[in-house]
Amino acid sequence: MDDVRAGTVTANGVEFGYLEAGPDGGPLALCLHGFPDSARTWRHLLPELADAGYHAVAPFMRGYAPTAVPDDGAYQTGALVADAVALHEAFGGGSDAVLVGHDWGAFATYGAVAHAPERWRRAVTLAVPPMASMMSSFFQYEQLKRSFYIFLFQTPLAEAAVNGAFVAGLWRDWSPGYDATDDVAHVMDCLAEPANLAAALGYYRAMFDPSRHVDRYAAQQEAVSAPAGRPLLYLHGADDGCLGADAFAPGGDVSAVLAHLPPGSRAELVPGTGHFLHLERPAEVNRLILDWLAAAQG
Template identity: 35%
Template sequence: MSGRLTSFTSDGLTFDVRDEGPLDGPVVIALHGFPQTSASWSGVVPPLVAAGCRVLAPDQRGYSPGARPADVASYDLARVVADVLALADAAGADRFHLVGHDWGAAVGWALAGRHADRVATLCAVSVPHPAALSRSFLGSQALRSWYVLAFQVPGLAERAFRARGGAVVRRMLARTGMPEPEAAVRLLADPATATGAVNWYRALRVPGRLRAGRIRVPTLYVWSDRDTALGRRAAEGTAAFVDGPYRFVVLPGVSHWVPEERPDELAGLLLEHLGAHPLER
């Protein structure tokens, strides 16, 4: 196993990464979502480290200062998936456990579906399998995802994020139940970061976009019933796209921001999942 990482490279870009836990422990790669950084896992990592895991939490494309390409095509899922594999390679991890929240979960579904040989287990938090999410747009999910369309307008989101000293985005995030929105407000106040973060959504229109495929690896999906962005229909429909061992857990009374709102509970679920499907070494 390689030494401790503070950064890695992929596609000519340099990514910051948090590397905690024993170097010879089973590797867990934790992927954050929008609009956050690896800091969103701060409450989840300590129990994993205490259990002997090595946790790698990168600041993903658009969030790391050295990895903020301006063009939308650079945020295609295929490239983001390649970033995670580059991180695993830098850590010397042929196989690893994968956990993702929000956009990190979307990356997780795609990576596990296309590179099952590298992924020992998947834990997706909040975001369902993309095919289940697509099916749900025939119902109420379309209304929940209004912001995805708004983000497609060039410059609109960036201006909104900075409007009135961040008051607009602060109010929007508070309404979703985000426990401490100030870090996200500061993050989106930076124009380069704001464009990079929103380009994840704009890349949804990139032709030939990578599809997740069916999931064969052991999978834990954690969804919370007060998630204002993602509804129950897609959450319950995800099982139809998982062929491997599957566990679906609903957290009642919890918002979209599961890693911050219930870090200990999420860590406990993760450790149960990893214990049931240990990484062979």
């Protein structure tokens, strides 16, 4: 992390903390994290993007300290899409910008490239397939068991349940064999205050409760399930314990995922990795990402 710098910027009315690497004048590479995680999840990718000439930026998502808890109280996915577009503007991104999203960041990426395709040249998503692909398999019994936490988070019990041990358990289940000790510590720093934890849970509560939606994000919300406007690389850990590859890519067949991606897209299972595949095999995953981004240049 020696070449990674920290800063703050205001976008969409929210003060974002972020990590960055690379030249300010390079094409913007915006990297969005998920739950339970932080911007530090991109610590292996940011320097490599910088070496490739990108201005690589990884914000802490809305409500994750040091980013502020948003005044509008919005945690629907449409708000995350609006944040991505506003961050593109705040960092002076052009049409050559690229977007990389993991978990909740993947949802935001799908929405951003559908809502404002002119802002992004290419995009990468990890660990969460397109909405249509995911929902077709979400209600399978084995997947419902894996998704217990989503239902827990709809209840008032969640605030008492989500502590360091709980988060460590999720990482252990989702990426078996990976030592997440440092990652969990950083997550808990981001969620140390009750308002920050409530914000992270708010992402899940807004999934099933439209009364939590803010009207001004309606167009962005619709974009999340709309066809993406740019080619996408989709990567998924073959041993993901959060969203099982067996549910939407049985036998390793990713054709059902590709059916919901734009022409020219690619989907790939990464063997020997779980939900946090970019941390488990950073050299392999970074190479897949950088090769995909480079292939569209020139």
